[in-house]
Amino acid sequence: MTWGTIEKQQMPGTETIRRRPQEAAVKCWFTASGRAIPLSMKLQDQDGEIFSVDEIFVTSCEKKYYAGSVAWEYKCRIVFRNQQRLVTLLFQPETCRWKVLAG
Secondary structure: OOOOOOOOOOOOOEOOOOOOOEEEEEEEEEOOOOOEEEEEEEEEOOOOOEEEEOOEEEEEEEEEEEOOEEEEEEEEEEEEOOEEEEEEEEEEOOOOEEEEEEO
16 A cells, blocks of 8 residues: 555645734724725734734725634735834624734
8 A cells, every 4th residue: 555645635726924913903894785995904913012004005905714714815915113014804794703814
């Protein structure tokens, strides 16, 4: 009998998150069709200090599957600590939670 490795097949649109997501308090607007549009957010740093991000500019949005759970992935530009940054916001509709991935 021969033993081998089987390459794990991924569903289209699935990804493994390699960066550590950070919890975010996001203010968003839900359209009449049910689409979520993030408007602003608050983040907490390692020291417990809370920072506000007043404007979020969404550049793209797509539906993804992480570990079998649906998540909406928003690629965004924000101004944080006087620097423009590219971030990824993840919205999990099952838990109604937002997470942010820097970079």
